[in-house]
Amino acid sequence: MRVVPRIKSDGGGTITFFLALGAGRQMCRLATTFLTQxxxxxxxxxxxxxxxxxxxxxxxxxxxxxxxxxxxxx
Structure with a gap:
C-alpha cells in the first residue's frame, strides 16, 4: 500500500492510498477529521x-x- 497524505485548510483532510489488485493498483481516498498529517x-x-x-x-x-x-x- 502506498500512502499520500493531504490535509485540507478547514481542519479535515484526505489520505490517498493505492490498493494492490494483482499487477494493478486502485486509488482510494480516506476522508479524515484529524488536524495533522x-x-x-x-x-x-x-x-x-x-x-x-x-x-x-x-x-x-x-x-x-x-x-x-x-x-x-x-
Missing part, C-alpha cells in the same frame, strides 16, 4: 486491514467515484 497517517496504519477490506468491497460493488474508491473514518 501525523495523526491521520497513524490512524490509517492502525486500521489498514479494515480499510483495505472496505475498499475491496466497494470496488466489487461498483461504488467508485471518478475512478477512486472513497472511504470515510470508522
Amino acid at each position: 501525523k495523526q491521520a497517517f497513524s490512524y490509517l496504519r492502525k486500521n489498514r486491514t479494515e480499510f483495505e477490506r472496505m475498499a475491496r468491497a466497494q470496488l466489487a460493488s461498483g461504488a467508485v467515484e471518478d475512478g477512486i474508491v472513497v472511504l470515510s473514518m470508522l
Whole structure:
C-alpha cells in the first residue's frame, strides 16, 4: 500500500492510498477529521486491514467515484 497524505485548510483532510489488485493498483481516498498529517497517517496504519477490506468491497460493488474508491473514518 502506498500512502499520500493531504490535509485540507478547514481542519479535515484526505489520505490517498493505492490498493494492490494483482499487477494493478486502485486509488482510494480516506476522508479524515484529524488536524495533522501525523495523526491521520497513524490512524490509517492502525486500521489498514479494515480499510483495505472496505475498499475491496466497494470496488466489487461498483461504488467508485471518478475512478477512486472513497472511504470515510470508522
